Structures are given as structure tokens and as C-alpha cells.
Amino acid sequence: MIAIYPGSFDPITLGHLDIIQRGAKLFDQVVVAVLRNPNKAPLFTVQRRLEQIRTSTKHLTNVEADAFDGLTVNYAQMRQACVLLRGLRAISDFEVELQMAHTNKTLSTEIETVFLATSNEYSFLSSSVVKEIAKFGGSVDHLVPPHVALDIYQCYAQNHPVSNQITTESTKPLQS
Numbered sequence: 001m002i003a004i005y006p007g008s009f010d011p012i013t014l015g016h017l018d019i020i021q022r023g024a025k026l027f028d029q030v031v032v033a034v035l036r037n038p039n040k041a042p043l044f045t046v047q048r049r050l051e052q053i054r055t056s057t058k059h060l061t062n063v064e065a066d067a068f069d070g071l072t073v074n075y076a077q078m079r080q081a082c083v084l085l086r087g088l089r090a091i092s093d094f095e096v097e098l099q100m101a102h103t104n105k106t107l108s109t110e111i112e113t114v115f116l117a118t119s120n121e122y123s124f125l126s127s128s129v130v131k132e133i134a135k136f137g138g139s140v141d142h143l144v145p146p147h148v149a150l151d152i153y154q155c156y157a158q159n160h161p162v163s164n165q166i167t168t169e170s171t172k173p174l175q176s
């Protein structure tokens with residue numbers, strides 16, 4: 001049974017990796033599928049995200065990374081997959097995910113969405129949280145694989161100078 005794990009993965013986090021590792025035990029093959037989404041301005045190119053995923057999952061022989069455009073169900077049919085794998089962190093995820101699963105069901109009755117509940121330690125974790133911390137100069141070593149952390153630090157050092165100086169009302173220079 002082939003499962004597609006679709007998402008942005010901008011970048012892959014330890015939360016994603018947890019779902020991939022657990023999915024790899026449940027399914028014969030897990031395809032981590034990076035959506036080329038023209039509506040989002042990503043931090044990393046699709047190519048870089050694929051490299052990050054491949055390096056993070058090289059110990060898992062039944063996991064591969066690929067990129068796709070358009071509807072996830074069309075991609076799943078093309079790959080002969082009958083499962084869409086998704087992770088659930090909180091009630092807020094549940095609402096969005098349930099709507100997406102129902103919508104996908106109207107597009108293809110053959111494809112089932114399977115949800116894995118996040119492991120407790122990653123329930124707060126998202127790619128956005130990682131980027132927000134890194135943007136302000138914080139460490140993300142505990143949130144992403146080591147090679148991804150390096151990519152993030154490099155990216156912010158080159159393109160986005162870290163703004164981690166704390167300015168408060170009392171430290172602002174007085175205006176004359």
C-alpha cells in the first residue's frame with residue numbers, strides 16, 4: 001500500500017519526520033510530496049526542500065521524496081497510491097484537515113485520508129514556528145534535523161539579517 005504525505009515542508013521539521021517514520025512502519029511505501037504552490041512565497045526552493053527531505057530520510061528505505069503540481073488526489077492516482085497521510089497537532093488542524101479530507105473524497109472515492117496524531121513533544125511545532133525563531137536569531141537545533149538547521153542559519157545570514165536586538169520603550173533614544 002502506497003501512501004502520499006503531501007505538504008509544503010518549508011522546511012521539514014522533526015514533527016514531519018516523526019509522521020514519516022511512523023508512516024513508513026504502516027505502509028509499504030511513503031512518498032513525501034512537496035506541493036509546488038504558486039500562492040506561497042517559500043523560504044527554500046522546491047529542489048532544496050527535496051534535498052532536505054532526502055537527507056533526513058535516507059535511513060528509511062521505503063520513503064521517497066517527490067514534487068507535484070495541482071490536485072493531490074490526481075497526483076496520488078498517478079502514483080497508484082490509495083492513502084493520503086496527514087499529521088494532526090491540534091483542534092485547529094482538525095477543522096482544516098477534515099474539510100480537506102471530505103473535499104478529496106468528493107474528487108476520488110478510492111483514496112482514503114489517514115491521520116496520525118502528533119507525538120506530544122512536537123504538538124506545537126510547525127515550519128512557520130521554526131522560521132519565526134530563526135528570523136529573530138534563536139536556535140532551531142532542537143526542532144529540525146542538523147543539516148536543515150545549517151541551511152536555515154545560512155539562509156537568514158545571507159538574505160535576512162537577524163533582528164534580535166531588543167528595543168523597549170525605555171531603551172529608545174529620547175527625541176528632542
Ligand code: ADP
Nearest residue numbers: 006007008009015016086087088118122125126
Ligand atoms: P501544509 O502546507 O499542508 O500545512 P506542512 O508542510 O505544514 O504543509 O504540513 C504537512 C502535514 O504535516 C500536515 O498534515 C500537517 O498537519 C503535518 N504536520 C506539520 N507539522 C507537524 C507536527 N509537528 N506534528 C505532526 N504533524 C505535523
